[in-house]
Structure formats: structure tokens, C-alpha cells
Amino acid sequence: EVQLVESGGVVVQPGGSLRLSCAASGFTFDDYAMHWVRQAPGKGLEWVSLISWDGGSTYYADSVKGRFTISRDNSKNSLYLQMNSLRGEDTALYYCTKGSDVGTTTLLDYWGQGTLVTVSS
């Protein structure tokens, strides 16, 4: 059974930094790309970032480019999202999601339960 468990969500002040983590199990982690998707309270889904199976390729939504960094540690079956220069509009539930293949398509076949990031003073 595929399991994705996010952690790291907290209340942080504007301009602050935060690192989200996702522990994956139930599949061969380094066979798949991984993604982060977020959902602001009461709003729709927003794709945030993608990392290829080997970490060699990364992509970002324009809204987070230059502020967020996605990474992975295949030896630990873990995905990360380093979030810097946080803004109020980054307040959201952040989902760790499994890609359906190794590369740069963005089909998401399994989702974690999410971790809540609140940016507020």
C-alpha cells in the first residue's frame, strides 16, 4: 500500500523559512517523480513543484520560483520542500504526491494527507 506522510507544517511569520518533509513507503521510491501540490483554505488545487526520479530535473510554479526548492533523498525514501521568503498567500495545505512515471509529466496517482502551513504575524 502506497503511503505518503507529510510533516513540518507550522505557523511561520512572513519572510520566514520552513522545510516540509514527506516519508514515502509501499512503492519503489526512486522509480518515480514526486510532486508538491497545495490548497489554500477554501480554494482549489495548485501544483507547486516536481522533481524527477533521480533529482536531476526540477520544475516550479511561477508563484514559488526562486523561493522554494524541492529535493529528495532516495536512500531515505524522502521528499522535501524548502520554503523561503514566505508570504501570506503561501498559507495552504501542502500535499506530497507521487508521480505516475520517472519524468516530467505531472499525473498524480497517490496523495498524502497534507501538512498545513500558515504564514501569519
Add this chain to the structure above:
Amino acid sequence: DIQMTQSPSSLSASVGDRVTITCRASQGISNYLAWYQQKPGKVPNLLIYAASTLHSGVPSRFSGSGSGTDFTLTISSLQPEDVATYYCQKYISAPGTFGQGTKVEIK
């Protein structure tokens, strides 16, 4: 970047009704179109991919069609457990843009 536009933004229908949701891409995406279902308070789940292929375990009352820029999600006979918000997403390449969502309620 390619934009995804869904319509309607919400709908209310009776149990047993046929429900149709449309999704339009601002540029052609072949059949790289997925639909997700998010029930109230729950995590989104993949429903359909490749425009018309049902994900494992999805009931056959759900179907998808389309190619290029225009796509449709159909629920052939609406059930109470189908109350949810439905999102389309293009996945041909990053960014994996979602539509704004369609909220489906029971009348």
C-alpha cells in the same frame, strides 16, 4: 503556460441524474488530461487519466472523453457519494495546471 478552464463552477442535480462537467485547455494537450475527485474534507483522488481511462477502483458510472482542447467528465447516474469537487488537470508537462474546480451537490 497552458490554462485550464472548467465549467460550470458548481451544479446541483438529483440522484440518478446524468451530470456533465467540461474542461477546456488554452492550447492542445492531446489526451494528457486527468480528473480528480475531492470529497468534502478529504484528500483528492485520481479518477480518470489519459482523458478517458478510469483509475483503479473507480465506478463505471464515471466516464471521460475528449482530446486536444475540449474534455468532458460525465457521471451517468449521480449518487449521494459523488458529492465532491472535481478538478481537471493537464499533465503533458510541468506546470501541472489544474482547472478551478466544479462543486457537485445533490438537489
